[in-house]
Amino acid sequence: MKKDTKIVRAGRSAKWTNGVVNPPVVRASTVLFDSVSEMQHAAANRANQVPFYGRRGTPTTFAFADAMSELEGAKGCYVYPCGTAAITSAMLSFVKAGDHVLVVDTVYEPTRDFCDKTLSRMGVSVTYYDPMIGSGIEALMRDNTSVIFLESPGSLTMEVQDVPGICHSARQKNSDVVIVLDNTWASPIHFQPFTYGVDVSVQAATKYVAGHSDCMLGTATANARCWPTLRENSYLLGQCASPDDSYLALRGLRTIGVRLKQHQRSSLTVARWLAERPEVEAVLHPALESCPGHEFFKRDFLGGNGLFSFILKPSSPRALTAMLDSMVHFKMGFSWGGFESLILANRNVASQRTVTHWPYQGPLVRLHIGLEDVDDLIADLQAGLARYNEQQ
Template sequence: MKKDTKIVNAGRKSKWTQGMVNPPVYRASTIVFDSVKEMKHAAVNRAKQVPFYGRRGTPTTFAFADAMTELEGGAGCYVYPCGTAAITSAILSFVKSGDHILMVDTAYEPTRDFCSKTLARIGVDVTYYDPMIGRDIGDLIQDNTSIVFLESPGSLTMEIQDVPGICQVAHQKNEDIVVMLDNTWASPIHFQPFEYGVDVSVQAATKYVVGHSDCMLGTATANKKCWPVLRENSYLLGQCASPDDIYLAMRGIRTLGVRLNQHQQASLKVATWLQTRPEVETVLHPALESCPGHEHFKRDFVGGNGLFSFVLKQSNPQALNAMLDGMHHFKMGFSWGGYESLILANSNIKSMRTATNWLYSTPLVRLHIGLEDVDDLIADLDAGFSRLNALL
């Protein structure tokens, strides 16, 4: 099936839908059985999407997991209550005390905190690496390296990694190394991780999969080799998600393609306009040549989205606050992927890096371009620059 047809049909097996268009919401803790034989059968097959206990999942869970597995191209998918839970559980599924992991220096801040606090406490050593390291990742791999973790593009600074190059070198060095990717930016449809050598792909489904900023959800999809380990360890960690939230994510999948098309078209128009602004030092949009790793984006991705950043030429906190405080369509918030436009400023990227030196000392502004009319969004930013300039 073509991509758009998959988006409509994924997760809609008749055993989940029972003839209805959408898989219904099954809420359950206890699953009851009429015979010892039935209960034993469920116990033996509990890893095969047979209802056994609510935390193992209901048909709502299984339908959504099927959809994500098909869209990302893996062997199985586990569902978590948020994206951070997906990241931390995936990592914990494959490390033990004394192990070493390689973590990209652009990692999502909660991922970095988990490394410095939780992993350090249990004796797992973490080395941060330059997101643009590519095939030179092999120089950092140690005998006890168990995971190489990627995030492409970086969640604030947008560097696009050489995912196939890193995967190839890591697996050549040690076939037991698990390469994980935070694939949230691309969603399940704009980058196919398993075609490029990734072992475990993590999504904050809170973002584009849900698409409406109204629930939290995470997923981790794995290849055939890693799926049994991920599945059982995530269950042992107590991870499960609400069927009501899962239903919202399943509904979000159906419009994912058309939403992303609108997001990416509008974001490119805004990004191109920002390149003409005298206040802007550089625009960090993966689809533009000014973004580090743009060549990898052109080679590996089939589309973009609404999230990108730009760097201001000057640093003046009072002027920046005046710009942000008066926005009409762009509101400030710590997420993205919904239908609404968002703006977030960070003046301290240098402090968030340990392996690489951030080139700019002026503020970085991250935008999420929503589904509003793009001309209204440009007018909002234009007015914001006027407020900024009035105080410079």
């Protein structure tokens, strides 16, 4: 099937839909059995999506997991209450005390906090690496390196990693190392991680998968080698997700293809407009040549989305505040991936990395370009930049 057909059909097996279009919401804690043999069969089939206990999942959860597995080309998918839970559970599934992990220096801030505050307390050492390291990752690997964590593009600063180069080089050094990728930016639609050597792909399904800023959900899909370990350890950690949120994600998933096309089209229009503004020092959009790793984006990705950043020339905090305070269509918020446009500023990017040099002095502004008319969005940014200039 072609991609757009898969989006419509994935997770809609007759065993989940029971003859209707959408898998229904099945809420349950207790699952009832009429015989000892029936209960024993359910208990023994944890791997086969047989209802046993609500924490293991209901048909709604199973349908959503099937959809994500199919779209990413995975052996299986575990569903979590948020993206951070997916990240932490995926890493905990493959590390033990005394291990060493490699984590990209541009990683999502909560992931870094988990590594520095939780993994370190467990006796797991962490080395951060330059997102542009590529095949040079081999030089940082140790005999006890168990996990390499990638995020591409990088959180906030949008560096695109050479995922196949890292995977190939790492496996030359140690074929057993587990490579985990945060694939939230691309979603299951625009980057196929298992094609390029990734073992576990993590998503904040809160973002583009659900697409409407009204549920919290995470997923981790895995290849055949890593799926049993991921599934078992996530279950032992007590991870489970609401069937209502799984239903919302299934519903949002059906339109992700058309939504991403509009997000991508509008974001490129805005990014190119910003690149011509005198207040802007740099635009960090993976689809533009000015973005580090753009060549890997062109080679490996099937498309983009609405999330990118730009750097303003050095200014006073007062000027930045004046710009942000009266935006009409761009509201401030920490998530993204919904239908609405968002804006978020960060003046301390350099403090959030430990290996790579941040070359800019001005503030970073991250935009999520929603589904509003792009001319209205540009007018909003133009008015914001006018306020910015007035306060310089």
